[in-house]
Amino acid sequence: MTSPATTRVFFAGGGTGGHLYPGLAIARALVKQAPHIEPHFIGARRGIERDVLPTTEFAYTLLDLHPLYRQTPWKNLLTGVGAFGAWRAITKLAAPNAPRAVIGTGGYAAGVALAWARAHGVPTMLHEPDSHPGLTTRAFAKGARTVFLGFPEAATRLAVGANTQVLPLGCPIEPPPTTSRSRAEARRLWGLPDDAFVVLVVGGSQGARALNDVVGAWTQQGLPGGVAVIWATGKQQAAAYLGHESDMVRVRPYLAPIAEAYAAADLAVTRAGAMTIAELCAWGIPSLLVPLPSAAQDHQTHNAQATQASGAARYVPQRDFTVETLDAAVRSLRDDPATRNTMHTAALQRARPAAAADIARSVIMTLGM
Known part of the structure; x- marks a missing residue:
């Protein structure tokens, strides 16, 4: 009672x-x-x-x-x-x-x-x-x-x-810890080089087949120099992609907790759910946002467009998300720390941890x- x-x-x-x-x-x-x-x-x-x-x-x-x-x-x-x-x-x-x-x-x-x-x-x-x-x-x-x-x-x-x-x-x-690991320390936990350019790929707990297929093909064709990937495939799709693990690729069904992956990341490739974007902004992580086309009222596209307008992300419609566009975007941001820093700052300005x-x-x- x-x-x-x-x-x-x-x-x-x-x-x-x-x-x-x-x-x-x-x-x-x-x-x-x-x-x-x-x-x-x-x-x-x-x-x-x-x-x-x-x-x-x-x-x-x-x-x-x-x-x-x-x-x-x-x-x-x-x-x-x-x-x-x-x-x-x-x-x-x-x-x-x-x-x-x-x-x-x-x-x-x-x-x-x-x-x-x-x-x-x-x-x-x-x-x-x-x-x-x-x-x-x-x-x-x-x-x-x-x-x-x-x-x-x-x-x-x-x-x-x-x-x-x-x-x-x-x-x-869940806000970032007040004292988080340095990127180098986080990368060591993942067994990745301290100076790698780390791309975090997350499609949600169930995964995102459209993201996984492109990322899988991209990792198999050969990653750009110095690039490493932490890739959460989703529990139901993990079996199809676990074989893509390599010296520079870490494949997991799910990341829980996800803080150690956020701490290691230079760039995130994700869907555009509100909670995901809120976490990326709180951690100050630049992102490529690929909205789920079938989301109710296309709200993920609206989220991605708003975040891009703020300068914190780049919006990529799923129809345009290919191995070629992903590779070009990663190379561009890897080689442009000034733009990454601008996106990082814009993300933190939107953050409400x-x-x-x-x-x-x-x-x-x-x-x-």
């Missing part, structure tokens, strides 16, 4: 890691700053939260939530039935100790809880990680107490209420908790 002395805050969001992990980081920062706050996560039975939330320290409720089915609209009957059941479940969940606020972190798993909060007079807050706000954020921004942005550019695409705060405080990430703590502080102050 929840103690009446505790202050409950519902977190609603998920479906993907980009909508769940920011909520977890904010919740941990809230508890650290105000131990009387009790986060409770509301998510979907079919999302990533099904696997992640049981491993955390937080209470959670998984509901039969569904997205809007645009391509198969007859399935939206499931969406409606699931929403009705979820509404009743949230009402029951709130009965012994109503939440002080509902914080939505995006995705289809957030909508019903935010709508419930509006109907019951519970303040709502939103975190939008991407430069192009998602459907949930756009739908609920006008009545929110605060909208926290990962990309400041998202503000131009939002209609908010007269009393809504819009705060570009960044994406909550303390985003989780800053957002938590704002939540506590705004709600008087």
